[in-house]
Structures are given as structure tokens and as C-alpha cells.
Amino acid sequence: MPDTRPINEKKYNISKDRFCELKYRCYQYPEWREELANLTNTVKAIQYGQEGKGSPSQGSATEQLAIRRMELEEKCKIVEQTAIEASPDLYSWILKAVTQEGVTFNNLRMMEGMDCKNTDYYEARRKFYWLLDKKRWKY
Numbered sequence: 001m002p003d004t005r006p007i008n009e010k011k012y013n014i015s016k017d018r019f020c021e022l023k024y025r026c027y028q029y030p031e032w033r034e035e036l037a038n039l040t041n042t043v044k045a046i047q048y049g050q051e052g053k054g055s056p057s058q059g060s061a062t063e064q065l066a067i068r069r070m071e072l073e074e075k076c077k078i079v080e081q082t083a084i085e086a087s088p089d090l091y092s093w094i095l096k097a098v099t100q101e102g103v104t105f106n107n108l109r110m111m112e113g114m115d116c117k118n119t120d121y122y123e124a125r126r127k128f129y130w131l132l133d134k135k136r137w138k139y
Helices: 016-026 029-038 061-086 091-099 105-111 118-134
Strands: none
Touching: 016 091, 016 118, 029 061, 029 091, 061 091, 061 118, 091 105, 091 118, 105 118
């Protein structure tokens, strides 16, 4: 499986390590989407003998679920919005390329029907990582 080359550190002011951090964080996007799809049930079985022993700082199961869903939605939104900002015309392909390991320009062109020059695609992908870094995305 081909590895993604880091972008030009001098031109984009992103170190190789920071690029790898952003890249591998984006690879978690499908996990976040799956967790969001499955994270719906707050009903928990009653554990007898545990009544009144919960920590007030933890909140209810519904509160915990809402907080986790908000965190996941925010992470997904950052990746999706950055792909749109990088290239409104190519964003769906850029999103696929930055969130799935091994997706190449040729894969997208031949199997997904992407119709653009490789220079346009690679420039949009580099712009995606540059924009994402400018957002100082932390987790």
C-alpha cells in the first residue's frame, strides 16, 4: 500500500511529524462516523445495590452520551469543512483520500470517476492539510 508523502515543510510550514499526526488523526474519521451511528442508547440496566453511589461530576448517561456525540460530531465537522475549504469541487474525493489509508489519485480517477488533473488533486490535498494545521486542531 503506497504511503502518503509529507508535504513540503518549507513551503507549508508543517513538519513531517505534524503532517503524520494530522494524517493519522484523519484516518480515525470512519471510526468516529461508526461510533456516532451506534452511539444512540442511553438506557442502562439498573445495578442493584449501586443506587446513590454515582459521582455527581460524571452526569447522567444521557449527558455523557450527548457530550460524546458532540465531541465526535465536532471532529467529523472539522475534517469535512476543511475538505470543502480545500476544494469545493473535489471535496468528496479529498475527504475519501485523507480519511482512508491507501486511497490514491489513480484509485479515485479510475474507480470513483474523479475527473481532474493530478496537479489539481494533489494541490487540493496539500491545501487540506495546510488548512487543518492552521486550525491548530487538537484532541
